[in-house]
Amino acid sequence: MLISTSELNSILDNPDVVIADTRSFKEYSEGHIPGAVHLDLFAFHWIDTTKKGIENFNDQARKLFSFLGVTSEKKVIFYDSVSGMLAARGVWMLMYFSHQNVSMLDGGITKWKKENLSIETKANNFKPSNFLGKINPDIITGFEHIRDNLDNLKIIDARSTGEYDGSIVRAAQTGHVPRSINIDWNQNISEDGTFKNDDELSQMYDFPKDSEIVTYCQGAYRAANSFLVLKKLGFQNVKVYLGSWGEWGNNMDLAVEE
Template identity: 50%
Template sequence: MLTGIDALAGSLGDGRTLVIDARPFAEYSKGHIPGAVSLDLFSLHWVDTTPAGIDAFTSHMRLVLSMAGVDESRRVVFYDNASGMLAARGAWLLQYLSHPDATMLDGGLGLWRARGHDTETDLCAPVPSELRTAANPTLIAGYGDILAGGGSLEIVDARSPEEYSGKTVRAARGGHIPGAKNIDWSGTLAEDGRLAGREELGRAYPIARDARIVTYCQGAYRAAHAFVALKVLGYDDVRVYLGSWGEWGNRPELPVEA
């Protein structure tokens, strides 16, 4: 799930690595890793997790990623400013689409620069390709999956404590999914922007190894970061609730705790 700074630096220009800058284009244009293409992942959130909604999301994402040059023949490395939620969203998304080698840059652009590596401001136009891999339904969840899971799921809320408690409201209703455990994603980053070490991550996620885990946040970006952290720790059964609170909090028929 992670690619180190030095490993990426050694593979630039090898023709086998596609680097994707997941930040907004305005940030990309001020400086990016040489050869990286721009794909603003924050503009691609989705809040309909009915079966038809997930099918539409899958088709749309496959098309968008293909236009960015993604296919099965090259490894893909996503990055943002740190080991952040945008890069994690990209890594999770390609894992969901069964790409054989998709990771996030551990430490992001901040650590890349701190290590003395060059950046450029030239626009790198993507070369469209075709991503043909099948989606993996075991890595994604809809609201129906959470309702059907009942108390058998370990639900991880990756938002801030204020969002979890309902003090900060970003939907029609505040609060959290009943039974969810609040583990703020920002507490799993090291000072240099890398993902925290395994020991620290293990303390952050005191979850049984055989748990069936679903992560969520507001729009499934911080939830994707939690997914990456849990995969680094070796958890097998982890899904991202795609609609997250942007969907759950706006569906009045769904239960809420605050």
């Protein structure tokens, strides 16, 4: 799920590689990895995890990846400023469609630039495909599964402490999903922008390996970053709560803790 700067640099000319820059268009236009296209994943918020909502999410995501030009042969690499939440969201989404050949650039463009690797400013065009993918229901969850299994899940809240304790308000209700544990996603990242090593991460995510773990945040971007870390550590049963607090905190029928 992670690719190093040197490895990416060695395959820039490979026609079967798709590189997606998930930062803002302003940042992209000021300089990006050669051959990269710009993909604004932040415009793709989704907080409805009813059955119909998930079906709509699937349709939208397929359109997005068709636009990006993903086919089964392509190796897809997402990058961010660092090993960030937008690139992680892209990796998780493609894994959700059972596309295994997908990676995040560890350290993002910050590490790329630090190593004086080549940068270009010209915009690159998309080469659209007809992407279908096969849904993998094992790495996504909605509010109903969490509500009905609160006592059996390890729930990781990847938001800031202020959002978790309710002092920062971003929904109709404040606080967090009952029994959830707050591990801010920023703690996943080293000072150089790469993921921390497995020893450091294991101390933070000290759970039995057979736990069913759910990650959430406000809109399932930071949660996707924590998902990748948990998979990196060898946890098998990890799901991202797609609706996250944007859904849970605005549903007055769902219980919260402060």
